[in-house]
Amino acid sequence: MRALRHWWDDTAGGLPATFWYLWAGLLINRAGAFAMLFLSLYLTDARGASEALAGTVVGAYGAGGAAGALLGGVLADRWGRRATLLAAHLTTAGLLVAMAFSRPLGLIAALAALAGVAHSMSSPALVAAIVDVVPAHRRSRAFNLQFWAFNLGMAAASLLAGLLAEASFTALFLVDAGATLIAAVVIGWKVPETLRRAAPAVDLGPPTGSGRTRRPGLYTALTDRTFLVFVGLTFVLAVLTLQTSTIMPLAMRSDGLGPSAYGVVVALGGALIVIGQLFVPRLIDRHRKDVVLAVSTALLALGFGVLAVADDLAVYLGAAVVWTVGSMLAAPPNAQINADLAPPQLRARYQSVFYLTFPAAAFVAPTLGGVSLQYLGDRHWLIVGGLGLLAALGHLLAGPPRERHVAALRRAAGREPTAPADRVSAG
Structure with missing residues (x-):
């Protein structure tokens, strides 16, 4: 028992409570991340899309993700980590519900692109919040646990999504939205804002051509x-x-x-x-x-x-x-x-x-x-x-x-x- 306790303290000890609430939100969100795993199958089997069109819609989700990563980073440094995480989770949940009941393929494609934006907004904010609250000498442990939670959640989602898809594709989107909402509740209830507004200045290099120092961004x-x-x-x-x-x-x-x-x-x-x-x-x-x-x-x-x-x-x-x-x-x-x-x-x-x-x-x-x-x-x-x-x-x-x-x-x-x-x- 002492050896097990020592291993756990060495692996996960010394991490603040805020980290564990962020970790729990990530695990819940990933364990319920059903919809995008089966999006292409949903489009071909339930909506009658061709494979090429299904690939285009899935690609729209990926393109939205690229835009969402940049947007999430900017907002997390301006609004704050907590506000960005809540906005991303609540918007994602709403879009998933809309996708569950949408029928026109054009509308589904648009919603998928927007879902990609909203879903990816949370990643920069989540990692920035972890860095904000975890001391430098414990971050290796924190990021290791984050990676583990992500993969544990995805493994659970992969197992459960296949069973759920056989019963109802609509349920895939609704359960995913529910898990996203639960993660938002955990963050809203237990995670404080971690962004320090009065951050120290950094050297941003030489001035711009106009002679003025470039604003950080x-x-x-x-x-x-x-x-x-x-x-x-x-x-x-x-x-x-x-x-x-x-x-x-x-x-x-x-x-x-x-x-x-x-x-x-x-x-x-x-x-x-x-x-x-x-x-x-x-x-x-x-x-x-x-x-x-x-x-x-x-x-x-x-x-x-x-x-x-x-x-x-x-x-x-x-x-x-x-x-x-x-x-x-x-x-x-x-x-x-x-x-x-x-x-x-x-x-x-x-x-x-x-x-x-x-x-x-x-x-x-x-x-x-x-x-x-x-x-x-x-x-x-x-x-x-x-x-x-x-x-x-x-x-x-x-x-x-x-x-x-x-x-x-x-x-x-x-x-x-x-x-x-x-x-x-x-x-």
Whole structure:
């Protein structure tokens, strides 16, 4: 019992109550996130849309998500984290109810795009709120738990949504809206505003051409070279990770493996994350963040590179273990670096630019990956593996100057680090 208590204190101890309410809201929201999982199936089976039209509607949701990430970052720095989270959740719930009872495909497409905007607005605000309330030396733990809650909720949603869809597609949207409302109630009841209005000034670089200093805003994040290098490396990580849901099913089909085999591979990855993610902090503590990210990206490269010679389910399962471990190791330092690079008064804006990598990768991975697989066959996976190894090298090269930049930001903000800047956690 003492060992279990020590493990729990090491894994989740020292985190403020506000974090746990944010965490609970995320878990509830993700566990009820049914509608978008089955949106394409709903459109083709229940609304009679063609596959091409269904893909267009789902794409509209993704495009809305890109806009929502930027909007959420701006609003979270202006309105506040709590206000943005409540607006995003309540708007999303209303749009889901509207989609449940809408019949014209044009209206559903418009609602899907708006739902993408509202749904993605919450991500920058949520992470900014976590950074606001969690001490720097505990953020690795907090982000690890956030990643775990997200995947635990999605695993539950994947299991329950299939059963619910067989009974009623309308129920998918209504239950999703209900879960979103419950999450909003938790946030509204227990989460205070975490944005500090009187944030210290930051150096935004040279004045504009008119001689006036540029006001802090989204432009600052979009011209921060150190931050953009990190965003670019994260984009590569996202492209690699999305191979599992975009290109791998096609490769498995060409190897004579059916949908059930693909489901087994995906389920294995989800199970590993749910069971093992809580143990990750103890593996990566006291290691440099750039080294951890280089190792995790190299594992992703190795896992996907092996698929060049995969021809049966056992190889796919073994490769899935390798790339899932890589994803698990990457989550805490990736989120922590993103938080460290953001000046306090621009925290949510930086998060919004960071979150643009995911819809961008969701477009690039299937678009270029499909062409590559069609014309290059199994050599596609060698290219993916090589791209991952280059990104791993990029992390090692970018790490030292990035940490010097983070140290300068901390000095400018008047707060010395409580733990070595180049470590994942002081634990």
